Amino acid sequence: MKLSQRLSHLQAMVDGPYQHIWDCCCDHGLLGAALLNKQVASTMHFVDIVPGIMQTLQGKLERFFPLNQDATSPQWRVHCMDVAKLPLANYPSETPQLVIIAGVGGELTGELVSAIQASADALGQSIEFLLCPVHHTYQLRERLDTLGLRYFDERLISDNQRCYELLHVARHGKQPITAIGDRLWSQAPSELQLAYLRRLLKHYHQVVRGSQLDQKPQLDRAISDYQAQLDLLST
Template sequence: MKLSQRLAAISQQINQHYQDIWDCCCDHGLLGADLVKRNSADCVHFVDSVPQICLQLEQQLQRYLPYSSSSLTAPWQVHCQDVAQLKLSENDNQLVIIAGVGGELCIQLLKGILVHNHTVDFELIICPVHYQYELRQFLLSNRFGLIDEQLIEENQRYYEILHLSTTANSPISQIGDAMWDLSKPEHKAYLNKTIAHYRRMDGKMTHPALRAYETLQEKNLLDNS
């Protein structure tokens, strides 16, 4: 099956060879299968906590991406487990991918991964469905630095793709920096939609994200006035 625009954008972020790639919450495994076919890693690990998903995925992989049992290293493995309990290899060149789940769940999963791998450096590609501001705050305060970020639109929904590393020195912006191109209508639409969301939120205290996004909007208006 052809990759969606979102998954294709994530795949394009992967332009080097890794020893291990961990495709977490992998669902149908389309992204991981693409990475196996591209020989992007010595081993692509498919990780999901739903037994039925893992069983069906393993059957599909054995059918379409078979490998000899005599191989010294398998090009893929399926792991039925909680991503928060993931134990990465001590090898260099580890990439963890978490995509297609909410930002709150991303934070819970990453808390577990960091606890179980506190001595391991790794790269992370993350693409949350929502709760991006709070997720960025968590990432900023937990070892991660920015490699790249991208904003894409797919089926009238917007996705922030962050490529990070525990060894990168560039700080993570709380609302994004490199991903914005406000000359593009879809970027303006996403910014306006995000501001409207925070303005609708209940409570006596203004959400700190609102002022940050409004400042970005005001700067863009001034730059184009």
């Protein structure tokens, strides 16, 4: 099946090679299958907690990517489990592993990254994350920064009339993670950027009115930061 714009951009951000890539919350496994074709990992791991989805995916992988003993052929594993509990201990690697988390909210993405990073730290393993949250990227970015992660790349893309932020981050990343991003706005202002900022501001103004007292400082920061960026791009 043809990849969506969102998944195509994620695929393009995986340059590899990696010993292990974990496609988490993988749904129908389209991105992981595309990466199998691209042969950027020794082993591609498909992870989701829904048994029915994973059973169907297992059958498709067996049909289109049959496993054999040829070490040069793409290898894959299917894991029906909580993404927060990736079995990293069973797959040691001397080089960084890549964990892809896409299609879930920023709050859940942050919780998963925190759990996986803690597990990797305990095992002495190096992990990179490729993230594409569906919302709440401001909160996610602040959490990534507190975890000591930095970014290699970040992109703003549009798919099916929705905007997405894509982040490739790790402890050994190149640049500090900021709450609204830097590279997202580094090019000449575009209608995509302006529309995205206006949409975010409308959302946060609505949310702040019904927010709890302890949430308000972060929401106010988000509004202030996004408004400043919109003003800068509009001048």
